[in-house]
Amino acid sequence: MRSRPATRRIWAGGLATLPLLAGALTLTTPLAHASEAPARHNLPGTKPRWATAQADRGTASGAAKVSVRVYLAGRDDAGLAAYARAVSDPESPSYGEYLSPRQAVARFGTTDAQIRTVRSWLTSAGLKVTGGNRHYVSATGDAASAEAAFGTRLHEYAKDGKTYRAPAGTASVPSSAADAVLGVSGLDNAPRLLGHDDQLPQPKPAVVNSGPFSTDYGSDIATSLPSAYGHKVPYAVKGYTGRQLRAAYGAKRHTGKGVRVAVVDAYTSPTLLRDTAAYAERHGDGAWHAGQLEQVLPDRWTNTEECDAAGWYGEQTLDVEAVHAVAPAADITYVGAASCSTEDFYDALAKVVDGHLADMVSNSWGDFESNVTPDVAAAYDQVFQMGAVQGTGFYFSSGDYGDTEIVTGTKQVEFPADSAWVTAVGGTSLAVGRRDAYLWETGWGTERAVLSSDGTAWDGFPGTFNGAAGGGTSRTVPQPSYQRGVVPAALATAHGTQGNRVVPDLSAVADPNTGFLVGQTQTFPDGSRRYNESRVGGTSLAAPVITALQALAQEARGGPAIGFANPVVYAKYGSRLYHDVTDTPTGVELAVARRDFVNGHDGSDGLVTSVRCLGKNTSLRAVRGYDPVTGVGSPAAGYVESYRRH
Numbered sequence: 001m002r003s004r005p006a007t008r009r010i011w012a013g014g015l016a017t018l019p020l021l022a023g024a025l026t027l028t029t030p031l032a033h034a035s036e037a038p039a040r041h042n043l044p045g046t047k048p049r050w051a052t053a054q055a056d057r058g059t060a061s062g063a064a065k066v067s068v069r070v071y072l073a074g075r076d077d078a079g080l081a082a083y084a085r086a087v088s089d090p091e092s093p094s095y096g097e098y099l100s101p102r103q104a105v106a107r108f109g110t111t112d113a114q115i116r117t118v119r120s121w122l123t124s125a126g127l128k129v130t131g132g133n134r135h136y137v138s139a140t141g142d143a144a145s146a147e148a149a150f151g152t153r154l155h156e157y158a159k160d161g162k163t164y165r166a167p168a169g170t171a172s173v174p175s176s177a178a179d180a181v182l183g184v185s186g187l188d189n190a191p192r193l194l195g196h197d198d199q200l201p202q203p204k205p206a207v208v209n210s211g212p213f214s215t216d217y218g219s220d221i222a223t224s225l226p227s228a229y230g231h232k233v234p235y236a237v238k239g240y241t242g243r244q245l246r247a248a249y250g251a252k253r254h255t256g257k258g259v260r261v262a263v264v265d266a267y268t269s270p271t272l273l274r275d276t277a278a279y280a281e282r283h284g285d286g287a288w289h290a291g292q293l294e295q296v297l298p299d300r301w302t303n304t305e306e307c308d309a310a311g312w313y314g315e316q317t318l319d320v321e322a323v324h325a326v327a328p329a330a331d332i333t334y335v336g337a338a339s340c341s342t343e344d345f346y347d348a349l350a351k352v353v354d355g356h357l358a359d360m361v362s363n364s365w366g367d368f369e370s371n372v373t374p375d376v377a378a379a380y381d382q383v384f385q386m387g388a389v390q391g392t393g394f395y396f397s398s399g400d401y402g403d404t405e406i407v408t409g410t411k412q413v414e415f416p417a418d419s420a421w422v423t424a425v426g427g428t429s430l431a432v433g434r435r436d437a438y439l440w441e442t443g444w445g446t447e448r449a450v451l452s453s454d455g456t457a458w459d460g461f462p463g464t465f466n467g468a469a470g471g472g473t474s475r476t477v478p479q480p481s482y483q484r485g486v487v488p489a490a491l492a493t494a495h496g497t498q499g500n501r502v503v504p505d506l507s508a509v510a511d512p513n514t515g516f517l518v519g520q521t522q523t524f525p526d527g528s529r530r531y532n533e534s535r536v537g538g539t540s541l542a543a544p545v546i547t548a549l550q551a552l553a554q555e556a557r558g559g560p561a562i563g564f565a566n567p568v569v570y571a572k573y574g575s576r577l578y579h580d581v582t583d584t585p586t587g588v589e590l591a592v593a594r595r596d597f598v599n600g601h602d603g604s605d606g607l608v609t610s611v612r613c614l615g616k617n618t619s620l621r622a623v624r625g626y627d628p629v630t631g632v633g634s635p636a637a638g639y640v641e642s643y644r645r646h
Contacts, residue, residue, distance in 0.1 A: 040151050041178040045374030046171035048188050051157045060154040060165045062144035068127070068186035069343060070118055071136045071379040072110040073179065080108040084388035084421070088564040090571060096560035098391035101356050108386065110134045114180035121177045125149035135350050136379075150187060164190040182382060183375025185343065192342040192376070193307060196265070196315040196365045196540055206522035208601045209534045213238035214592075217431035217439060217514065222593040226457050228611050229589035236592045236612070239517025239535035240432055241283045242325025245509065247436035249549055250637030255286075256327030256551040262358035263320055263544065264348050265365065267301055268336040269313035271521040272320065278531055279321050279519035286328040293320070296335045296351065303339035312340070317520045318536055319362055319544045325516075326548035330555075333357050340365070342376050346383065349394075353387045359554060359561040361387075362547035364397045364540035366414040368404060369474060377415065377476070384421035384564075391561035394422040395547045397539035398504040399470025402445060402618030406465055411619065413472045413503045420480040423565050424503040425546045426630050427469030427510025427539045428581055428622075429590075429614045438636075440585035443629035444469040444511040444539075445617025451609040458611050462591075468617040469510055469539055470503065471628035477501035482570045487626050505569055507581065507630035508545040512537030513592050513612045516545075525601060549635050553643040562643065569632060574625075577642050578633030583615030583622045590614040 074080060086094040099107065118137045119129050126145030131138045143154050143165070150171040156163050166188035173181045185192070214220045218234045227233070246252050269275070272295075277288055301309060316334065323332055335357065337348040345365070352361055384394055399414040401407050417424035427444035449463030472494075479492050479499035492499040509516065515537030522532050554562050562568070572578065584590070591613045598605040615622065622629040 039175040040172040041175055042170045042172045043181070043183055043375060044170060046150075046152075046184060046187060047167045047169060048190070048373055049370060050159045050190070051155070051166040051168070051188065055157040055159065056168070057156040057158055057163055060143050060156050062142060064143040064165065065140065066143050066146040066154070066186065067138070067140045068146065068184055069136045069138045070122065070184050071182040071375065071382070072114055072118065072134070073182040074108050074110050074382065075114070076108050077182070077382065080382070080385050080389065083108075084385040084564065087391075088388055089567045096563070098560065098563065099389050101354060101390060104386055104389050105134065108389070110180075117177050117180045121174055122149055146187065150184065154187065159190055164188060166190070183378050185373070185376055185379075191306065193303070193340050194342060194345055194365045194367050195340065196312060206524045206532055206601050207534050208532060208597060209238070210595045210597050210603070210607060212595065216244070216433050216436075218433065225451065225593050225609065225611075228458065228461065228591040228613065231588070233591045233593050233611065236513045236594045237515075237535070239515055239533070240430070240509070241517055242285050242328065243283075244432045244436050245326055245516070245545060248430060248432045248438040249508070249635045249639070251326070251549055251552050251635070251640045254552040254555045254640055256330030256548065256555055259327070259360075259551040259554045260331040260333060260358045261323050261327065261547055261551050262333045262335055262352050262361040263316070263323060264335045264337065264345070264352065264361055264363050265316045265319060266307060266312045266337045266340040266345070267304075267309045267316075268295060268297055268334065269316050269520075272313075272316055272334065275317055275520050275531060276320050276324065279533070280324055280328075282519065283325065283517070285325050292331050294333045296333055296357065298336065298338040301338055302344070303341060307340035314518070314520055314536070315364055315540060318516070318518050318540060319364055321518055322516060322541060322544035323362060323548045323551070326545055327551040330548065330551045342367075342372070346379060349380070349383050353383055353390065353392060356390055356392065359391060359563075360393045360395065360547050360550050362395050362544040363416070364538075364543045366396060366399060366417055368408050369412045369415050369418050369476060370408065370410070372415040374476070377419070380416050381419055381421055384419060388421060388564040391563040393550065393563050393565050395543050395550070396422050396424055397543040398424050398426045400467050400538045400540075401470060402465075402468035403472050403620050404470065406618065411472055413474050414470050417470070417503050418474045418477050418501055420477055420501050421564065423505045423546070423569065424631070425539060425543045426471055426504030426507035427542045428507050428630055428634055429511035430509035430514045438579075441509075441579055441581045441634055442583050442585060442590060442615035443581055443617050443620070443622025443627065445583075445615055445620070445629070446511060446513065447613045447616040448610050449613070461611070462613040462616065463611070465618070466612065467512065467538070468620070469507070469542075469629050471620050472503060473628070474501040474503065480566070482567045486570050486573050486632065491628060502628060504628075504631040505566055506546050506632060507634050508542040508549070510537055510539045510542040511614065513594065513614070516541050546635075549640060553640045556640050557643040557645055559645045568643075572639075572642060573632045577636055577639040579636045580624060580633050581622050581630040582624060583617075
């Protein structure tokens with residue numbers, strides 16, 4: 001059994017030892033009275049932040065059922081992180097020297113001895129092992145047995161108007177198992193549910209866009225409506241198509257041929273294949289050829305009510321159609337998680353890595369950073385690192401609530417976009433003009449004001465918050481080396497002088513007012529279900545667009561997979577390969593007008609007219625250089641070709 005270091009290290013420049021951070025697993029010294037109790041090693045962060053003394057409602061029943069998942073450390077977690085960094089760094093002699101899944105497991109994966117050790121320890125404590133694989137061991141039992149296994153008492157705590165169980169102190173594992181354990185989840189039973197962004201039409205009820213529309217940005221000016229910022233504004237676009245996005249981001253020469261992209265979401269739309277085929281046919285994205293779109297699904301779905309399973313159908317449809325629209329020849333594997341829980345999404349990501357199902361993975365889901373314990377973050381990081389050593393890159397949407405203070409009461413970023421091992425994708429408002437010409441982008445942040453009753457003004461102009469790209473500084477993840485020298489020090493050190501990860505990395509179109517046209521089968525008020533196209537947005541759009549552009553870049557490269565892209569993304573910073581996005585790219589404030597059906601599907605209940613002001617992202621601003629709305633910027637002409645090997 002190898003000698004385990006005092007801290008599980010993550011990518012932070014020189015691999016600094018930074019305890020108590022997401023992804024870090026710090027081991028303390030043995031208990032002072034070793035003669036009275038076996039030495040144990042702590043698992044910091046296992047007591048969630050909401051389990052405070054003020055919220056404590058007393059000891060949990062010893063008979064209460066507990067289900068845990070013990071994540072396995074593998075044979076060389078520090079070596080895994082180091083190799084993942086080396087193969088992703090263009091300055092490293094190991095750059096692009098990827099391993100096969102079998103080689104990665106043999107070098108860094110969990111050993112049989114580690115699995116036996118964990119199973120034996122859990123069983124000896126009175127828990128029943130119920131399953132597992134090379135990533136974790138799951139077990140159930142009563143609370144008393146869980147307390148014995150993890151060396152902590154379980155209490156009840158008030159949270160969000162309900163009561164949940166959680167450890168009253170830091171959980172620990174016996175020293176004999178410390179070498180095998182990465183972390184544990186399940187000691188607290190608060191819901192661990194991840195969500196998708198809210199800017200999408202759902203299958204019930206149908207969402208139909210009203211007109212007028214601009215065909216391209218600015219083609220139809222709302223001359224009969226009041227001015228905004230002293231000038232007449234255009235109607236919102238009907239919805240961009242793949243042709244317009246490829247042109248705007250300088251990617252018309254490639255199609256993604258020979259590259260496979262994975263899309264990971266929860267559940268699967270029953271009409272996904274039919275809808276995506278109809279959309280491709282209508283918009284000239286190219287008919288799906290045999291085997292081009294595959295689905296990898298679990299044996300059964302769980303938590304369907306808690307997760308609103310049908311509410312995910314629009315997300316899946318958007319993601320797949322956006323990837324195909326931008327990279328029409330790329331192969332796509334849709335991987336459906338069994339539910340929206342952190343455990344099931346983890347399993348879906350691990351499935352992609354274990355089978356090397358794709359070279360790049362689009363993910364438009366997440367949770368607020370404060371809801372995630374270091375154990376879960378460390379387990380996800382391990383999957384991302386295993387993907388990196390095999391040449392697989394992960395792309396995550398940054399969220400749709402700006403700095404999130406408006407919904408969480410505090411400024412924070414989202415998980416897993418906060419991981420130092422993924423590419424976080426921010427959002428923009430995009431103007432594509434005549435002949436698909438790129439005009440400008442702002443950082444996505446919208447305020448909405450409605451037309452006054454007499455039609456002469458916008459009530460409360462510029463209005464109230466109406467969605468914005470997520471971003472900001474992580475409170476838990478150390479600053480990765482690739483961000484040093486690019487991210488302004490004031491951002492990196494917002495939560496401490498040592499510096500932290502800042503989100504996002506790249507950006508693309510996200511604003512629903514300059515959004516993407518999506519086709520989906522929806523349910524209408526008369527009970528009929530039929531195909532309908534509507535304009536959508538959110539960083540749920542930006543993530544698959546960037547992933548698809550990376551597929552084009554990999555095709556252009558003609559060599560090894562791009563893999564974990566961030567070191568290369570930041571190496572290109574400051575060049576003409578990026579649009580340096582700001583909030584006022586034309587020198588004046590920007591806005592668009594919209595008319596929408598009050599009931600969302602027809603004019604029987606009337607229309608509401610509003611103005612949407614652009615570049616208004618909470619406390620976040622898109623400025624020259626790196627910023628916490630758009631990162632290094634959005635891809636420009638030449639970006640895709642810049643990956644070509646010389």
